[in-house]
Amino acid sequence: MFVIAAWWERIKDSLWFRLLLFLLCNTNVPAVILAGALFLFRALEVLGRRDKARPGEWGRLLANAVLALGGALAAFLTVYPPFNDAAVGLDKRPLSAWNMIRAIFHQKTFVRDLGIPWPAQTISMILITGSLLVFARHKRALAVAVFAFLALKFFFFFIYMAYLRHVALFLVFLLALAWIVRTECGEEFLPLGHWRARAVPIGKWMLIILLGVQVVTLIRKPIVDALQGVPYSRSAELAALMARPEFRGSALILDPDMVGEAVVYYRGVEPLWLLRQTRFGVWAPFSKAGRDRLTLDDILADARLLNRRTGRPVVIALQRRIGKDGDFQMMFQNRTEITPEGRQRFLAATRPVASLRPAQTDEEYDVYVFPR
Known part of the structure; x- marks a missing residue:
């Protein structure tokens, strides 16, 4: 987006524009919407000319549209059918008029984890919405910014939850669009x-405050954690534990599966036992085809199976502490239930090895070995 903005006047009517839109479409799915918004910005400029369009301009605009649509199609074919079909919003929301209205005003689906302290969602939504006023004097840019804002809100409401990396795309889009408007001198x-x-x-200050608060809050935590000696991840330590003589050749089980993916590479791409998929693998899909609900008894049963199959001890690394009872969401729609009876059977059959906590990320573990 910044490359498009920096060379806007040179590329907006050329092959480079359509190639960059193609690439933007294939960075991730939300970026397809923003690529469409940038094309719409250019299309409205051509459509809104009071003078006659330059020779060939309509043809080049059509060529840009075709290649941009090709980029969107390539992105669609890449992600569909989704093997990560469980990586969707937790609430199944049917497409209805009432839900369309809800999507516009719903806060959590768009501003989750934006890095602003409580009440983060309300403050963030006010700042994001107010930032659109940056384009108050430029009707075309304002229309495109509002279009992108609403399109992303609908996407995050009906299809996929928004996290910081997704919302940040829209902020980058606002900066790129402001850059383009400044280049055009078209206000x-x-x-x-x-x-x-x-x-x-007002819009400029809201955007500045939004970006400034994010910089302070999002940089502060890793700096403070680093000063306090909290590592970014405990994956390397878990891999080092697996390299001990008594655990070499042992199977490694993690719950949830995906918090062990980094351990795979520290161990030389040695696969994990994927609890949800009941197979060995080096990465864990968010699949509805697997076991979406587990108990400590299920984890223990898999450990017994692997122990009989390999004749080696089985290492079990749990992200969530098992001292508290409940039915816990682990990742998207995957859940793990902990009960007093299940905990008692688990602790009777295993031996605690290490507590690799805390970490800046979710890659932290309590480690047990089976059999005891």
């Missing part, structure tokens, strides 16, 4: 007293 001339002229500084 309408309005009297200083006009409400739209007065709204622009």
Whole structure:
């Protein structure tokens, strides 16, 4: 997006624009929406010309549309049918008029984990919405920004939850669009007293505050953790534990499966036993085809199976501490149930080896070995 913005005047009517849109479509799925918004910005410019369009301009615009659609199609074919079919929103929301209205005002689906302290969602939504006023004097840019904002909200409401890396895409889009508008010098001339002229500084300050608060809050935590000696991840330590003589050749079980993916590479791509898929593998899909609900008894049963199959001890690394009872969400729709009876049977059959905590990420573990 920044490359497109930096060379906007040179590329907007050329092959480079369509190639960059193609690439943008294939960074991730939400970026397809933003690529469409950037194309719409250019299309509205051509459609809104009061003078006659330059020769060949319509043809080049059509060529840009075709290649951009090709990029969207390539992205679609890459991710569909989804092998990560369980990586969707936790709430199944049917497409209805009422839910369309809810999607516009719903906060959590768009501003989750934005890095702003409580009440994060309300404050973040006010700042994001207010940031659109940056384009109050530029009708075309304002229309495109609102389109991208609503399209992403619908996407995150009906299809996929938004995390920081997704919401940040929209903030980058706002910066890129502001860059393009600045390059075009196309803002309408309005009297200083006009409400739209007065709204622009409000939008600018809201965007500056939004970015500033994120920088402070999101950089502060890893710096403080590093000063306190909290490592980014405990995956390397778990891999080192598996390299001990008594555990060499042992199977490794983790719950949830995906918090062990980094351990695979520290161990020289030695596969894990994937609890949800009941097979060995080096990465864990978010699949509905696997076991979406587990208990400590299920984990123990798999450990017994692997112990009989290999004749070696089995190492079990649990991300969640088992001292508290409940039915816990582990990742998307995967859940693990912990009961007093299950905990008692698990602790009777295993021996605690290490507690690799805390970590800056979710890669932290309590480690047990079976048999005891």
